[in-house]
Amino acid sequence: MERNVLYFEKPGRENTQACLEIVKHLFSEGTFKHLVIASTSGATGQLFAEELKNSKANIVVVTHSAGFKEPNSIEMPDPVRTSIESHGARVYTGSMLTHSIETSLSAKFSGMYPTHIIANSLRRFGEGAKVCCEISMMAVDGGFIPEDEEIIAVAGTAWGADTVMIIKSAASKRFLNLRVLEILAKPRV
Numbered sequence: 001m002e003r004n005v006l007y008f009e010k011p012g013r014e015n016t017q018a019c020l021e022i023v024k025h026l027f028s029e030g031t032f033k034h035l036v037i038a039s040t041s042g043a044t045g046q047l048f049a050e051e052l053k054n055s056k057a058n059i060v061v062v063t064h065s066a067g068f069k070e071p072n073s074i075e076m077p078d079p080v081r082t083s084i085e086s087h088g089a090r091v092y093t094g095s096m097l098t099h100s101i102e103t104s105l106s107a108k109f110s111g112m113y114p115t116h117i118i119a120n121s122l123r124r125f126g127e128g129a130k131v132c133c134e135i136s137m138m139a140v141d142g143g144f145i146p147e148d149e150e151i152i153a154v155a156g157t158a159w160g161a162d163t164v165m166i167i168k169s170a171a172s173k174r175f176l177n178l179r180v181l182e183i184l185a186k187p188r189v
Contacts, residue, residue: 053088
């Protein structure tokens with residue numbers, strides 16, 4: 001098998017359209033049925049959902065957990081969520097696997113805990129790569145995609161998309177079964 005990999009000079013939302021084109025190409029192959037996209041405000045999720053609405057794919061947009069930014073808040077506005085869902089995609093808001101109870105313990109007791117070690121290890125490949133792994137497990141945990149299936153995952157650094165990966169999905173309970181099969185786009189920095 002041979003595929004091209006796109007390396008971006010810098011991370012960020014200016015790479016979103018190129019990531020979308022990679023995903024469109026992957027869906028045109030007819031091999032993939034599931035797409036998981038990270039989207040905080042919903043802008044990236046909305047773009048992908050709208051552009052891929054006729055793909056017949058299972059599109060899951062994964063948001064930050066409730067209370068991530070501040071207590072009693074969800075960062076994706078309801079009208080944006082409704083718009084994403086109107087294009088046939090689904091939105092999942094659940095606990096972020098590498099930003100959970102251990103974040104609270106780390107802040108209180110100044111320690112380094114296993115999920116922080118995992119998150120920082122995955123960040124060696126880039127922030128988007130870490131998030132792709134995380135949202136893939138979150139979507140399985142939430143029952144949105146099946147386990148042990150090749151899926152497309154898209155994430156970014158701060159805003160937009162700059163990373164596209166093909167991942168063999170796993171539930172967080174079976175994190176060590178998750179496999180990064182291909183990295184199709186990522187920032188070089």
